[in-house]
């Protein structure tokens with residue numbers, strides 16, 4: 599079934615909760631209905647020259663103005679087992695599934711691989727677009743393949759995880775396949791063998807509190823840490839980390855580290871010539887934590903998280919973001935960019 603809503607306020611569909619009028623929102627529960635719709639009455643909405651985009655749970659998207667076009671949003675649910683042997687299980691989750699429900703499904707069955715990614719607010723579709731990551735694990739580590747509909751032909755396609763060009767919050771879906779495909783499902787490979795990843799932040803001590811080193815035990819620990827640190831978007835509008843952590847040439851980072859010894863730096867897997875630096879630390883050291891500009895602010899515990907302090911407009915959030923970018927650039931000589939998708 600396809601549902602069309604016209605001239606709606608998009609605020610309830612996003613975690614930032616900024617208001618913007620959207621000309622049309624199209625939702626579907628089943629990819630066959632979507633294809634049928636896009637072949638017929640919906641064809642004009644995605645025709646060349648027309649404005650459209652895709653939204654999942656809206657947790658990484660900031661609307662800064664009204665959107666004169668069509669928002670496509672999958673509400674298709676379902677998790678099914680595609681393949682199983684004594685070592686692993688491959689599951690297919692529909693794009694409109696809530697990511698954390700998939701993690702819970704895996705952990706309840708004792709399957710390994712998704713537990714560190716617990717409680718990331720995301721749709722399944724965006725888990726692949728964003729290559730979501732937390733506590734030393736990224737979606738790419740478990741994505742086996744991604745199923746999609748090609749906008750130009752309306753044919754179904756599949757791309758292997760290894761071909762998705764995954765990087766830090768990056769994938770082929772943000773580049774070559776941007777505005778060319780609608781992801782309909784993501785297939786994940788989960789291990790039946792214990793493979794805990796506990797060496798990131800405070801995860802190990804949190805897991806040790808309960809002594810439960812099972813997928814469910816790790817999930818509980820991750821949820822507890824996240825609940826203690828991150829604002830709940832249902833109470834305070836936000837999109838998690840607003841900025842990316844820049845990956846810079848090793849020499850540049852070493853020079854920064856010499857100047858600012860407290861600056862946290864991280865190795866980047868597979869890229870020994872680079873290091874990653876913590877944007878949150880730079881913003882914090884500029885005194886932004888807990889500060890407000892207009893009705894937008896910087897979270898009191900997490901300098902990387904910009905918040906809607908109550909009825910902020912998207913432009914107010916952007917004005918704050920731009921001010922922070924300028925100051926980081928002036929002070930540290932580092933250009934930071936948003937992780938959030940700005941519309």
Ligand SMILES: Cc1cc2nc3c(=O)[nH]c(=O)nc-3n(C[C@H](O)[C@H](O)[C@H](O)COP(=O)(O)OP(=O)(O)OC[C@H]3O[C@@H](n4cnc5c(N)ncnc54)[C@H](O)[C@@H]3O)c2cc1C
Nearest residue numbers: 654655656657658659719720721723724730731781837838
């Ligand atoms: C409190 C909080 C904590 C967070 N913590 C983390 C974290 O720890 N790690 C992390 O990685 N992120 C984190 N985030 C960011 C966010 O959870 C992720 O970016 C997530 O993937 C967003 O999912 P979404 O469905 O809401 O995406 P949206 O914001 O709805 O969309 C994101 C992008 O995906 C595209 N897209 C969505 N669905 C499809 C589809 N079916 N086909 C094609 N393109 C599609 C959209 O066009 C857009 O470009 C956090 C956010 C919040 C609010």
